[in-house]
Amino acid sequence: MSEFAIxxxxxxxxxxxxxxxxxxxxxxxxxxxxxxxRPGPACRVTIAGRVWAAALAxxxxxxxxxxxxxxxxxxxxxxxxxxxxxxxxxxxDGFDAPLMLTHAGDGSxxxxxxxxxxxxxxxxxxxxxxxxxxxxxxxxxxxxxEQGLLSIAFAPDxxxxxxxxxxxxxxxxxxxxxxxxxxxxxLGGALDPSSERVLLRIPQPFTNHNGGHLAFGPGGLLYVSxxxxxxxxxxxxxxQRTDTLLGKLLRIDISVEPYAIPPxxxxxxxxxxxxxxxxxxxxxxxxxxxLFIGDVGQDRWEEIDVVQAGTAGxxxxxxxxxxxxxxxxxxxxDTSGLTLPIVAYRHAGGDCSVTGGFVYRGRRHPGLRGIYFxxxxxxxxxxxxxxxxxxxxSGEVMLESxxxxxxxxxxxxxxxxxxxxxxxxxxRLGPRT
Ligand SMILES: [Ca+2]
Numbered sequence: 001m002s003e004f005a006i007x008x009x010x011x012x013x014x015x016x017x018x019x020x021x022x023x024x025x026x027x028x029x030x031x032x033x034x035x036x037x038r039p040g041p042a043c044r045v046t047i048a049g050r051v052w053a054a055a056l057a058x059x060x061x062x063x064x065x066x067x068x069x070x071x072x073x074x075x076x077x078x079x080x081x082x083x084x085x086x087x088x089x090x091x092x093d094g095f096d097a098p099l100m101l102t103h104a105g106d107g108s109x110x111x112x113x114x115x116x117x118x119x120x121x122x123x124x125x126x127x128x129x130x131x132x133x134x135x136x137x138x139x140x141x142x143x144x145x146e147q148g149l150l151s152i153a154f155a156p157d158x159x160x161x162x163x164x165x166x167x168x169x170x171x172x173x174x175x176x177x178x179x180x181x182x183x184x185x186x187l188g189g190a191l192d193p194s195s196e197r198v199l200l201r202i203p204q205p206f207t208n209h210n211g212g213h214l215a216f217g218p219g220g221l222l223y224v225s226x227x228x229x230x231x232x233x234x235x236x237x238x239x240q241r242t243d244t245l246l247g248k249l250l251r252i253d254i255s256v257e258p259y260a261i262p263p264x265x266x267x268x269x270x271x272x273x274x275x276x277x278x279x280x281x282x283x284x285x286x287x288x289x290x291l292f293i294g295d296v297g298q299d300r301w302e303e304i305d306v307v308q309a310g311t312a313g314x315x316x317x318x319x320x321x322x323x324x325x326x327x328x329x330x331x332x333x334d335t336s337g338l339t340l341p342i343v344a345y346r347h348a349g350g351d352c353s354v355t356g357g358f359v360y361r362g363r364r365h366p367g368l369r370g371i372y373f374x375x376x377x378x379x380x381x382x383x384x385x386x387x388x389x390x391x392x393x394s395g396e397v398m399l400e401s402x403x404x405x406x407x408x409x410x411x412x413x414x415x416x417x418x419x420x421x422x423x424x425x426x427x428r429l430g431p432r433t
Contacts, residue, residue, distance in 0.1 A: 206230025294356020
């Protein structure tokens with residue numbers, strides 16, 4: 001089990017270490033975060049507010065208090081339920097190395113599955129359609145394990161404009177990253193491969209750490225995550241440099257042709273946030289607009305970074321000065337001005353690469369609402385995190401899926417799906433019955 005995971009011995013260990021008592025006290029300190037609707041767990045083993053986050057979370061994780069003792073989710077005065085267990089139900093299979101799933105927001109109910117080699121395929125009313133929605137295998141370089149067609153995001157006005165954006169590694173250079181827009185050939189039709197309009201071409205120094213995810217956030221702005229360009233330890237220092245788009249979260253306005261820099265961007269260019277290593281997947285909570293980033297770590301920590309809606313940009317998430325809550329190279333580092341993760345978990349028990357997910361906001365499963373689901377690609381472990389009243393977070397392992405989780409995805413109703421890369425299968429997430 002990883003140090004984040006629930007562990008029958010953790011209660012005893014925490015009691016011995018006295019850490020839980022410290023954390024309980026911390027939980028009673030003045031709140032620094034927002035008040036959330038979900039009451040806290042019975043044992044508040046949480047990171048309590050931004051000020052306490054670094055020290056307490058480190059202690060929490062290192063001493064094995066993670067996850068939980070007596071954890072339950074309160075539903076009202078004095079009522080505490082067990083954290084719901086989850087299960088996966090097979091929706092469709094036969095995909096070729098699927099990396100991502102999303103919807104078009106056009107009321108059609110269709111699901112769109114991105115395949116690594118360069119196709120987007122459609123699940124319509126449960127049936128996988130024979131004709132792809134997009135096929136650009138002729139221009140996608142997908143030989144490397146982190147290369148391929150990485151993401152698609154439908155324009156907020158897709159139903160009217162027929163436009164969607166994709167991120168992929170192309171044949172130029174060592175596999176440069178391209179952000180392009182495609183337009184459908186006719187109303188109700190697929191995207192036209194010949195309609196490509198390249199918005200950004202980002203040179204890559206190495207074949208790995210290409211990012212990359214696309215999602216529209218609050219205000220209809222397009223967010224783009226890019227890795228540090230690869231190599232071990234960010235050898236070029238891209239994460240902390242502001243003269244490169246590598247290791248960043250970008251934000252652009254696509255309502256202007258071809259795109260514009262939104263007025264609030266902190267450096268007057270595409271950069272919205274920095275200090276990221278390989279932010280493979282991120283999402284916005286559809287209820288609050290809060291941003292959740294899963295940033296893949298080097299050799300020790302996998303982390304989840306959160307930015308509350310309405311916060312100005314310019315967050316520095318620390319890489320490569322820090323990995324998770326630790327200084328990356330050496331015993332000391334300048335942590336001033338850095339935004340630390342809300343949670344990090346160690347490389348242990350098979351965990352080695354975080355796959356950022358979504359806050360469940362669907363209607364089918366009220367018991368899962370408000371839980372941020374994410375996973376680990378290597379172990380297949382699915383974890384949940386939820387905010388507690390003290391402004392911090394609590395969490396635990398929700399399922400040992402055994403899958404190679406490339407992504408979580410949402411449909412139009414906010415139901416969540418899991419994309420199994422090696423198996424080529426799409427699953428729907430729900431409570432265990
Ligand atoms: Ca970080």
